[in-house]
Amino acid sequence: MATFLKDPQYVRLEDDPNDYRIGHIDSADQKRQHRVVLTTMPRDDTRNAAATCTDMLRTFPGIRCVVLAGVAGGVPSLRRPDRHVRLGDVVVAVDGIVDYGHVRLRDGIAEPRRPVTGVSMDLVRAVRRLQVESYDDNSGRWISWLTPARDQPMATFRRPPPETDLLVFRGRAVPHPPPAQTGHVEGLPKIHYGKIGCADVLMLDEERRDNLAARHDLLAFEMEAAGVAASAASHGIGWFTVRGIVDYCDRAKNDVWHPYASLTAAAYVRAMLGRCQPFPVWRMAPGRGAIALxxxxxxxxxxxxxxxxxxxxxxxxxxxxxxxxxxxxxxxxxxxxxxxxxxxxxxxxxxxxxxxxxxxxxxxxxxxxxxxxxxxxxxxxxxxxxxxxxxxxxxxxxxxxxxxRNDEPNGAGQQIKPCLVIQVEGDGIDRERCEVRYWIQRSSDRWQPEPGEPRQTAFKEVEEAMQAAVRHAESAWRDNDGPVGIELLLPTDLLHKAVEWWHTELEAPAPTPLCLDYPVVVRSLDRMRATYRHRVWINRWKTIWRHPPGHRLYWGRMHTQENSIESWNARLRDNAELTTVVLSSSPEHTTGREELQSALNAGVAVILWDRRAPLQPDTASLIEEATQGHPNELPHRIRVLRTAAATAAHEEQARHPGRHIALLWDDPNRTVEAGGH
Structure with missing residues (x-):
């Protein structure tokens, strides 16, 4: 594929294991070219394909479509010559793929669990244009690209001799159907349109190949497209796959046809993109972020x-x-x-x-x-x-x-203090891993947090990553004698975690809970990313600071004897003066989770809960007392309760309310550029 790029540039980034080439390919608009990012997968399996694609989309968030070009094993069809696939042919997955590796067994029959969706309709339409053109010119103009120079390295991609295209059926060589029946032209690939099978299985079984092909109407088999489709779908973009045929999924597999089949797939992709309008995207510059296409x-x-x-x-x-x-x-x-x-x-x-x-x-x-x-x-x-x-x-x-308002730095007029914002987010593919990002606010004048180095880690080692961020922040604050704080920026599914009790000083005889050294609050990563919710969030936050500033509590359903989440949510939405919500229970439980989501959607920026279920009376009394006085005092008062729990007698610590109080304190004027999967 790199052969067809114009003005290619090589890109290598420290935080991405992939190597990239960036260039242009002609489009259907003579005045605009496609901006293309090209990478190669180190291994052929769906998991690796998903990881490679996810890394690429994280590095280049402006990508709007992922095209997978490569090789596959073809399905010969002696009984239906019009569907007979030969070596060097191209299979275009206009009907998508069948992920036969993820199945549901029912009455002894394996069926795919769910269809793989997300095929780019823009590229399907481009393929249809190529089909129409082929009626006028049977070979298609792109075929001229399949005659590489005789000199190396392009000589490697020459079409192998026809005698190397051997078809074996049940252990014996058999002739191919006549070209007049199959539609093949001597020395040229035929283009097939349909579905491709995908799984983490190297197909070397003729009988299984034929059974799966008949059941799912497949033309070829490969091992990557399902992973790419899953990654692309998770980013909300389309995908497409084109494959050159190198073998027949049997034990006669060899590498003779690999170079030529790779060339045919790449050439077809180039022709397909040439019939497609450019996508409206932001292109990538080497080592940088987004640049306008x-x-x-x-x-x-x-x-x-x-x-x-x-x-x-x-x-x-x-x-x-x-x-x-x-x-x-x-x-x-x-x-x-x-x-x-x-x-x-x-x-x-x-x-x-x-x-x-x-x-x-x-x-x-x-x-x-x-x-x-x-x-x-x-x-x-x-x-x-x-x-x-x-x-x-x-x-x-x-x-x-x-x-x-003459460039007032903070719309709510709140004092900015040095703080550390730590974002923890699940990997999205591997549930055991996460990504930790952080930002350090050094000064108290303007909100100007500086990003640190993101780190991929296992969840069980997240405290080590957090400790590294805290130590970096402390080095930045070494000349600061004022108060500092720590904010954990979490997706909704992690907000129930007792993050304030995560430890630092891990190598010490007694690691220290984070809340002993800092006021610790949690913040909503999902809402920060959902810009369509920012207006109500900002307005609800401003309400806290209107004269006289203060918290106006709205209690969860268990406290108010309200059974319906619909009625509870409606009253919260109807009363814009309510600033602070106290949940009935931890978001780990259904009741608390429903109330938390409703409160976040309503723009509530201060939310408290007891991690025990339901909210305990002693905790409710402490929360009501802590929310009296000036709103700015709440994080400090919660820290005092947590310190009291940590310093209580050992047998009392687990029962102390301060051990279980959680505080979401989410200032909408202090956002960060939270990267995402």
Missing amino acids: LPDHELDSLVALLEHVHDLDLQAVWRAATGELTPLPPSPPTGAVDLFNYLAGLNAGLDQVPPALAFVEEVAGRVDRRLGARLRQWVDHMAARLHLVEVMHEHRARVEERRL
């Missing part, structure tokens, strides 16, 4: 506008566009074009606004009206192409609001 003439039009921008405080524009989360480039910028080019290499944050567009929007508000209008027209055009119209509309409203 824009035709040269559109970038040129923006550059022409930015070249008219003079006498701006570029550092102020940068801060306004990035929120100061990103340091200025190491080389001093020479102008607006310089800064745009640098920002074009950065990922969008949680608000989904590409920094490059935010920068142009910010410049538009600081130049003369005519130039500003043209810059905003360019932003609007790009937002429409990238399906970000609503996102940019909300961003523009936030910018105007910020200007009206």
Whole structure:
């Protein structure tokens, strides 16, 4: 496939085990090419395919479709010559794949547990266009790409001699059906359209091959597509697979046809992409984040506008566009074009606004009206192409609001304190593993958390990763004599964990619970990522600080004798003055989990619960007492209760309410760029 890339660049990132090539391939739009990221899997199995694809999508979040091109074993068909697959042929999975490795046994019959969905309809339509073209030209114009040069290395991909295409049936060689019946043209591959079977099974059994092919109407077998499909589906993007045939899934397997079959699959993919419009995505630059996939003439039009921008405080524009989360480039910028080019290499944050567009929007508000209008027209055009119209509309409203309140750094007027935000998220594929990310807020002036190095680890070793983050933060705070805090940013399915009792000083005789040294709160990762929930979240948070500031409690159903979650949720939604929810039980249980999700969706930023089920009367009394006074005091008061539990007599510690109180304290003005799977 790399042979067909234009202007390929090699990319290697420290936190990604894959090697990449990035380049262009022609599309159906003569003015725009596809931006393509290419990688090769080190092993042929579904698990490795899923891991490779997931790493790629994590590194390049702008990818909008994954195409799997490679080799497979074909299904010969002596009884139905029109479906007879030969070596060097191409099988195009327009009907998807059958994951026959994940089955349900019913009455002794194995059936796939669920269909594999997500085939890219854009590429299916491109394939249909190629089919129509083939009626006019039986070979298709792309066949010319299958005649590589005689010199190495391309000579390796020449079509093998026809006598190497041996068909064995029940241990003896048999002739292929006549080409007039199969539709084959001498020296050329035939294109087959249908379904491919996939499993972590190297198929070498003729009888099993034929039984599965007959049952599921399969044309070929391979070992990766199911993993790629699962990974792509988890990221909400389409996938497609094209395979060149190298053997017949029998014991006569060899490598003679591998190079040529690889070439046929790659050539067909190139032809298919040539009939497909470019996807509206953000492309990737080597070692960087997202960069706009824009035709040269559109970038040129923006550059022409930015070249008219003079006498701006570029550092102020940068801060306004990035929120100061990103340091200025190491080389001093020479102008607006310089800064745009640098920002074009950065990922969008949680608000989904590409920094490059935010920068142009910010410049538009600081130049003369005519130039500003043209810059905003360019932003609007790009937002429409990238399906970000609503996102940019909300961003523009936030910018105007910020200007009206004269760049107040925190909409709720809350003091920013040094803190450490630690994100823990399950791997998504391996339930025993997770990813730990963290951000350090060094100062107390502006919210400007600095990211640390993410770490992949097993759940059972998560405390070691957390300890490394804490030690990094403490090194950054060494000259700070004020209070600091720790926030655990967790997906909803981990919020019930007693994270404040995770330990540091693991090598010491008595490892120390985190809550003894810091106020510890949890935060909702899922809500932070769900930008469509941010408006109600911000409004509910502001309510806490309106005069007179305070917590207005809303108790769980067990406390209020309410049985219906629908009625409980409706009253919470109806009363915007309710600021703080106390759950009936831990989210580990159904009642608490339902109330937690309802409270998060309603924008509630302060939620407490007793990890015992149900909420204990003594804990309820302590919570009611702790929520009196100024709202800012609550995390400290909860820490006092936890310290009391840790220092109680040994036989009393497990029963002490402070051992079981959880606090979600989720300031919507202090978000981080939480990466995701």
